[in-house]
Amino acid sequence: MGFAVAFHHMGRFERNRGLKYVGGEIHVVSGIDPDFWSFFEALGIVKEFKYAGDVRLWWKGSKEMLLNNLRLLSDDKEALALAKYAEDRNEEVDIYVQHIPCQPEVVHFITGPGMDEEVGQEEVGVEAQRCETEIGVDGGLVGETDIGVEGDEEV
DSSP: OOEEEEEEESOEEEESSSEEEESOEEEEEEEEOTTTOOHHHHHHHHHTTTOOSEEEEEEEETTSOSTTTOEEEOSHHHHHHHHHHHHHHTOOEEEEEEEEOOOOEEEEOOOOTTSOHHHHHOEEEEOOOOOOOOOOOOSSOTTOOOOOOOSSOOO
16 A cells, blocks of 8 residues: 655745745645655655755645644655654645755865965855756767877877
8 A cells, every 4th residue: 555745845944833835836646655764765756857956855744834843754664654654544644845045155274384364264155056957868978089190190
């Protein structure tokens, strides 16, 4: 017997007389086999929604209020608790996706002898963005390149 999960994503949490998830979309996935359910299975489903960064997953029973009932889904132990909850109560489970924006990393310059001390105290923000690209090979070797060698010279 499987269970169902409603994924709430592309929205945000707001506190206004309680807690609400505002905006976004809802996608329901039914017939999930608890024997194959895991934290990484949940992340895989979320990645299909085209999230290209870090996310935090929160879950609750569909009949529970948001405030004080959200549980962080961050490992397989919690994923199994979610599956047990859904099966024991024969209830759909809600998973809320919280997008975590990338934070720039502060890099400090190193000072040496004869260098101005103020230079070493300057903060520089370095931003990096993760990009996932699917690479395929069509009938050739990976990295195969014609280098244009002519004549009888042996290379």
